[in-house]
Amino acid sequence: MQYLSVSEIAKKWNISERSVRNYCALGRVDGAFLTGKTWNIPEDAQKPDRANKKTSAPRTLLETLTAEMHAKLSGGIYHKVQIELTYNSNHIEGSKLSRNETRFIFETNTIGLEGGTVKVDDIVETVNHFRCIDLVIAHAKGKLTASFIKELHRVLKCGTSDAKKGWFAVGDYKKLPNTVGDLYTTPPEEVPERMRELLEEYNASTKKTLEELLDFHVKFERIHPFQDGNGRVGRLILFKECLRCGIVPFIIDDDFKRFYYRGLREWENERGYLLDTCLSAQDLFKTYLAYFRINT
Numbered sequence: 001m002q003y004l005s006v007s008e009i010a011k012k013w014n015i016s017e018r019s020v021r022n023y024c025a026l027g028r029v030d031g032a033f034l035t036g037k038t039w040n041i042p043e044d045a046q047k048p049d050r051a052n053k054k055t056s057a058p059r060t061l062l063e064t065l066t067a068e069m070h071a072k073l074s075g076g077i078y079h080k081v082q083i084e085l086t087y088n089s090n091h092i093e094g095s096k097l098s099r100n101e102t103r104f105i106f107e108t109n110t111i112g113l114e115g116g117t118v119k120v121d122d123i124v125e126t127v128n129h130f131r132c133i134d135l136v137i138a139h140a141k142g143k144l145t146a147s148f149i150k151e152l153h154r155v156l157k158c159g160t161s162d163a164k165k166g167w168f169a170v171g172d173y174k175k176l177p178n179t180v181g182d183l184y185t186t187p188p189e190e191v192p193e194r195m196r197e198l199l200e201e202y203n204a205s206t207k208k209t210l211e212e213l214l215d216f217h218v219k220f221e222r223i224h225p226f227q228d229g230n231g232r233v234g235r236l237i238l239f240k241e242c243l244r245c246g247i248v249p250f251i252i253d254d255d256f257k258r259f260y261y262r263g264l265r266e267w268e269n270e271r272g273y274l275l276d277t278c279l280s281a282q283d284l285f286k287t288y289l290a291y292f293r294i295n296t
Helices: 006-013 017-025 061-071 077-092 099-108 120-138 146-157 188-203 210-223 230-245 254-265 272-291
Strands: 033-035 038-042
Touching: 006 017, 006 038, 017 038, 033 146, 061 077, 061 120, 061 230, 077 099, 077 120, 077 230, 077 254, 077 272, 099 120, 120 146, 120 230, 146 188, 146 230, 188 210, 210 230, 210 272, 254 272
Parallel strands: none
Antiparallel strands: 033 038
16 A cells, blocks of 8 residues: 655645645544654545535534534533543642642633642643643544654653653653552663554554453553653543544543552453443443533
């Protein structure tokens, strides 16, 4: 299969490059995938028909998220996902920002603290996490690649105090060994090869199950490819791949946190711990879908 660039396809279809990118981001070009920030488009791809605005109301979760993101719509499922996923994922990693403070930052792009003090990094990483979710939505249909995973990490850690440290690789694999609690992770010199093998194994099958997504997630967290931010990047990947594979997404909140960690630890011995935890989180997400009248 030969692939063409956005500019080449734009000339072939006689439309703007922006339109081509939008078609790709919306999943309307079969076989198109991202390498870094570059779209690779099959040379025989067909130009999508223009949607009739009167009959093309979003139906699926991804279509709705994409439409609301571009419209900057407040109060919909996109708004809900931004607040809940950002607050809970950051909170798991120790952020002191409350849910209301997180919502205030998203809605007003200003800081309104309820009392006490918080780290500047908590605020910076909250804003960055909003941008990561936008990346996940825009590239949801793309094949999972090392370059996309590194881009999520770059956006998440950009402008933080870690980014000012010479030994901290923002948007790249770790330089120094690290641990998860008392567990050793993959040595830095072995990470590129281990990640290549993991992605190759994961991308070998096209029809994914929730269990396959969780197996990737556990292996990713065991490798722990980045110096910091692995948990948040890992959960962003899970959300993206749920969207890509037509699986109901889920958000790990405080009620599921300890069960989530137990599931990660016990995956090889008993997969049911993590599966049951994520299925319970899925049930909660389904209540959001039902409220906003979105098809699962």
